[in-house]
Amino acid sequence: MLVAMPLEVVEGPEIVHVSREWEGRAWFPPGPHLAICLSGGKQRLADLTDDELLHVAAAARRQTSWAQARELAAIAELTARRTAAEEADDHDYRILPAREAVTEEVAAALTVTGNTAATLVHLAEQLTGPLSRTGDALETGRIDMARARVICDVTDALPEQVTRRVEAAALEKASDQTTGQLRRRIKRIAQRLAPEAVEERRREAVRQRRLELWDNPSGTADLALCDLAAEDAHGIHNKITAAAHGLKADGDTRPIHVIRADLATQLLNGAPLPDAVHAVLAQAGATDQQNGGTLDLRDSAAAPRMAGIESSGAPRPNGAGPPTPAATAADPAGDAGSPNEDPAIPELAAMMARRLTHLRDRTPAAELPTAVNHAVQRTAARLARQRDALCQGDDDRHGRPGHRPPASMRREIEGRHATCVFPTCNQPSHRCDLDHTVPWRPGITCRCNLAPLCRRHHRLKQSPDWNLHHIWPGLLLWTTPAGAWYIVRPDRE
Template sequence: MFDRVADRVVVSEMADSARAEAAAAARRLAAIAELVTRHADGPADRAYWSCDNWDAIAAQVAAALNVSHGLASSQMYLAMALRDRLPAVAALFAEGTLSLRLVSAIAWHTALIKDPGALREVDAVLASAARQFGPLSQAKTAQAIDAIVDRYDPAALRRTRAGARGREVVIAPDDNNDGTATLWGSLLATDGAVLDRRLAEMAHHVCDADPRTIAQRRADALGTLAAGGVRLTCACSTTGCPAAADADPRAAAVMIHVITDAATLTAQPDPHTSGEEPARPITPGTSVREALDPDPETPETRLPAAFLTSGAMVPASRVAELIAGGATIRRVNAFADAGPEPGYRPSASLQRFIRCRDMTCRFPGCDRPAESTDIDHTIPYPYGPTHPSNLKCLCRKHHLLKTFWTGPGGWRDRQHPDGTITWTSPSGHTYTTRPGSRLLFPSLCLPTAQLPLAATADRPLGHRGATMPTRSRTRQQDRAHRINAERALNAGRVAERNQPPPF
């Protein structure tokens, strides 16, 4: 693409593409703002619905952009801030002068300004000064924006909450498919000291023949604590080890669903996941792959991996460890020739099949794990049977959306025997979602039965004994409450600034 082109041309192309990218993002957000503006005034009673009018709009945005519901909602807030609160900044953004990262920072740091006059002043000043923010770091950009906000509305400064209020523990999914999850967060200092001491004690409880390093033992000890255990099971193979346990507490304390091929069940634990990384001498005949990965590959490590219903990958050797620790094995019935089940609630076996087949919520763009979703009848029961060809996983938000925002002008869905779902949005766009196991375990997606493919809008809803959960206050009231609460954090500082100078 850039063969025989000078570096100057390549760098210029980078800058031009960045401006085009910003302008395209501005058009996307402008379209989102237009959709929100057109449908913002929904029925008054639905403002108190748990799945309210804002959620109904967010569902369309999420499906169109193939993003999660939460990300779609945040895009809507940003789009409306640029349209209604920061028109001068939005104009520069539309030209490609400002980046999406910068306008997002501006919208966030000005969100607490309530006075329209102050907001107009801040918007104008930021628009004239924002060109200079580009080369600054993210922290320095925030400081520059806060300095301008402080000049016109000191009560609107985003104050960093007290560390105690900001404590959290985050467990990130397995993005690298290496069988591990990433954990980070902040605790109260006292809790941190207790946890550190407890992990150290458990790490040193095993015998000297345990192949794991201290760091690996501490990580495994945290999993044991989460499972309700108090002692770390020794990983040595010594007969009569005093630190050995009859069963690993992690095998039975909390249920997780792991989907795998039958061949994986005979895999052996991988001895190379614990201990120090083995050293391998580099010789003239050593390949690059061998140098980077000195662990020998065995037939067991080449087995198909298993997957949690949350989507994370688990090595076959880890499944073997869970089985050796006492994990229960259940064969998933494929329901290829099964007929409808009586009653509304699917059997445990059928629920297990649906969750293993779908793996996530089946709404476009949603990746909520199947284990935390509802089982939905595509054609409402009793007009639609309790059968795999009529059941799918939907998270609670999208289950409510499909149930209460359906019919003419709402969402419609059709399900096919292989689990494929065709969604039709209120705007008439169609989106197709397929079971998460389609590429991993295609046998779970074999056609189960051909049912009438009538859309939900073609069937009367009937009385299903369910009502929409409601909020104690509307989304708008809740947002105003949060803004007032954050502004109140600055009350002492504003009062101090407003005192007359000392004589």
């Protein structure tokens, strides 16, 4: 609608509309049109003013929010389908529940950790359910994913009515608040509206207290006490800080955070406080002397692990579509294989990728899961005789009596796959079960039928429409309810 503007409002001889490209687009809503405005080569950015560059950055962020809302909506739809399918059946404890199985489906398709996928599924369900207004705000770019997550966190486990009121209050100002400001404000509101629920949630979190350890890319490791009662955590921190300041007053020149860390390490290694202070004094200036005997931190198989996973049939998160057969087959960067890798494996993996990609391109979507699964089964059956011959070798190693593999076989299989064979799993194989890919009897106890699976992915394997195939010793292939596939090769150095 056009609004007639009284002429006298316009001051001055002329208002030159330079029609700068991004002017007035501060709230150009996200979607296909904004995507077109944002596209274009990097060199175009060089022509924009500083102000316009900031408008472009903000617009790109709104567009990201929109795309993330679409991502979550798709995940929510898939979750709803899988959970609806489950409710028809009685639940079987040997099978991973549908909600957890769909988490694994998302993890594998988006190449994210199980934890990230679980967060996404939860967020997807909330933003399309009880927090649908937050979902709308994300889709229209009024808030970003980080703020949506804050609203989701703060309202988690609150009564429905309270959730609605906290959400309404949050969205009033969320566009103009950072995550920190937003969290502080709506935590206060939640506390005021539902003090008992907030206290119960705190107690529940304290019940989940734990000591966590994770390895860093720099070769160090983090050790954290999580979800302690706040008064305990602050008490410990204050005590260590006071002792550290004492050392500093006595002339220790190291930064306070380093002294605190050294004191905490001494204390956790069992030294009483005065001894810890002495020990930290003694090592002042010395290089790192921590004794590492108690915790084994060498467990960093992630990189070689991911290198051993071939392309999947799932849509890639970057939207580039599945890799072309050529890319899968050739992969010049890292396809040499380890010296001991069976040379048949890269060839078989490439052949499977080609065959399945071809199959997908000409199969109606509804028939894809069955078609993929059958194609893999047929290939495995055709390879059976050669596989048996390879495995028998000179000393008839194919198949051992009993369900339990001998120690030597266990070592061989753990050496072949350093972690659980689910594509995104990092559980070291020595903490996994050695799963008989085809269950024992008729499945045999042999390297051609054994692979490490953590408890969770063991259960996933039993879940409806998930299948794991062992098409060559050490070469495994997952097929999923959506008709995606993941080829898992032995680890390469």
